[in-house]
Amino acid sequence: MEKICVIGLGYIGLPMAGLLANTGFYVHGVDNNVKVVETINSGHPHIQEPGLDILVKAAIQNGNLAAALQPVPADVYIIAVPSLITANHLPDLKHIQEAVHAIADHLAPGNLITLETTVPVGTTEKIAGWISELRRDLIIFQPPTPAAAEKQIFLAHCPERVLPGQILKELVENDRIIGGINQLSGKKAQIFYQKFVGGSLLLTDARTAELTKLAENCFRDVNIALANELSYLCDKFGVSVWELIKLANHHPRVNIHQPGPGVGGQCITKDPWFIIDAAPDESIIIRTAREVNNNRPNYVAARIKETAAGFKDPVIACLGLGYKADTGDLRESPALKIVQQLVRDNAGKILVVEPHLESLPECLAHLHSVQLVNLKEGLQQADLIILLVNHNAFKNIDHELLKKKAVIDTRGMFL
Ligand SMILES: NC(=O)c1ccc[n+]([C@@H]2O[C@H](COP(=O)([O-])OP(=O)(O)OC[C@H]3O[C@@H](n4cnc5c(N)ncnc54)[C@H](O)[C@@H]3O)[C@@H](O)[C@H]2O)c1
Known part of the structure; x- marks a missing residue:
């Protein structure tokens, strides 16, 4: 049985590990x-993702998955640790460097390493450089030759594109880009992913794969920024941004995105900076x-504060805290930033309605002006209702009740 070592067991690594362990790999x-x-190891995922609990439990029980603090010798290493940016928006690759150092001792000729983390252009080459330094007995950079075959290892960047909430489906169904450090590395990675991916496996070089993934996230960011900018323009001209976008999108070649309270999650908020850092003069729009x-949550918080100022002792129900629909994942959540800003501004008593959380996050838990309540309590008690996240749970709110309250709908859900 082929042995796979997955480094980093978060939203990407754990579903991948669970899937592989249930597809004939150890x-x-x-x-x-x-x-x-x-x-x-107790048979439970530490993150919420539909279907993942069943997969992890089955894999732990049948012995095809085990978790540990350190790597072991394996046939394939999949790196899925986070890439970061510093407070000044500079790339920080420390987790990737640590992961490479951890596996270096275990590498053996014939091994394949795939990097799934989104990274600045040139990172795969850097990894090859680190490995060459750490393991002078192995060959990773040069195009493989028959003479070097017994020393060769293979490296490819295979960026992940999955959508949280649909990870297990998309891991299998999405098309993937495979950027080998050399052609044979790409081919080896393609053969590996073919064993469990149904989508197309598109071969390229490592730098192209790195920039393609970054370009995908920039596309989302730029288009959401355009929608947010249109909402400022619409406010100025007294036009509904939701109607405007709906009408414009009837044009056969126009597809304007939706505005919102800001962009969250750890990918779109981070990845464009990898391009801006490397090529500032060429990335003006990005x-x-x-x-x-990034400024959008401040704008939304200011509008809420303005509206709240019309009430004596305002009670503000904030519907949703997660960074996007149907998740309680708070990473870089604009909704959380807005609530924190309202607290700093003493905007009023805040009732948070987040059906995906059982308790408030630490940064809000100790504040007596903030309380986690259920939807019914929030709607009943609030003077202002602020729709921050378009969770399914908020779809059927009674519009008659909304008419009696001040409402700010940042997602166009109550139209
Ligand atoms: N989450 C997504 O939706 C998504 C989508 C596409 C791409 N990505 C990319 O995947 C990367 C990982 O994302 P994620 O959501 O899985 O992150 P995550 O924070 O959920 O998980 C990362 C895990 O790696 C562990 N870790 C950190 N350093 C380590 C090390 N040196 N050795 C072993 N474990 C280590 C952490 O403890 C954590 O459990 C992101 O940085 C991003 O570039 C994520």
């Missing part, structure tokens, strides 16, 4: 967080989009 999962390792979307 998977050794590695995470440097003891709690994560213990939780997985930088501007990032700034427009």
Whole structure:
């Protein structure tokens, strides 16, 4: 049985590990967080993702998945640790570097390493450089030759494109880009992914794969920024942005995105900076989009504060805290930023309605002006209702009740 070592067991690595362990591979999962390792070994995922609990439980029970703090010798290494940016928006690859150092000792000729993390252009080459330094007995860079075959290892960037909430489906169905450090590496990675991916496996070089993934996230960011900018224009001209976009999108070649309270999640908020850092003069639109979307929560919070000022002792129900629909994932959540800003501004008493959370996050839990309530309580008690996240749970709110309250709908859900 082929042995796979997955480094980083988060939203990407754990579903991948669970899927592989249920598809005929033995998977050794590695995470440097003891709690994560213990939780997985007890048969439970530490993250919420539909279907993942069944997969992890089955894999732990049948012995095809085990989690640990350290890697072991394997046939394939999949790196799925986070890439980061610093407070000044500079790339920080420390987790990837740590992961490479951790696997280096175990590498053996014939091994394949795939990097799934989104990274700045040139990172795959950097990884090859680190490995060459750490393991002078192995060959990774040069185009493979028959003479070097017994020393060769293979490396490819295979960026992940899955959508949280549909990860297990998309891991199998999405088309994937495979950017080999050389042609044979790409081919080896393609053969590996073919064993469990139904989508097309598109071969290219590592740099193209890196930039393609970054371009995909920039596309989303820039288009959301345009929609947000249109909403400012619509406010100025007294036009409904929702009607405007609906009408414009009847044009056969126009597809304007939806405005919102800002952009969240750890990908779109981070990845454009990898391009801006490397090529500031060539990424004017990308930088501007990032700034427009990054400022959006401040604008929304200011509008809420203005409206709240019309009430004596306002009670504000904030519907949703997750970074997007139907998740309680708070990473870079604009809704959370808005609530925090309202607290800083003493805008009123805040009732958070987040059906995907059982308790408030630490940054809000100790504040007596903020309370987690259910939807019914929030709607009844509030003077202002602020729709921050378009969770399914908010779809059927009684419009008659909304008419009696001040409402700010940042998602166009109550139209
Ligand atoms: N989450 C997504 O929707 C998504 C989608 C596409 C691409 N990506 C890419 O995948 C990367 C990982 O995303 P994620 O959502 O799985 O992150 P995550 O934070 O959910 O999980 C990462 C895991 O790696 C572990 N880790 C960190 N450093 C480690 C190390 N040196 N050794 C072992 N474990 C280590 C952490 O403890 C954590 O459990 C992102 O940075 C992004 O570039 C994510």
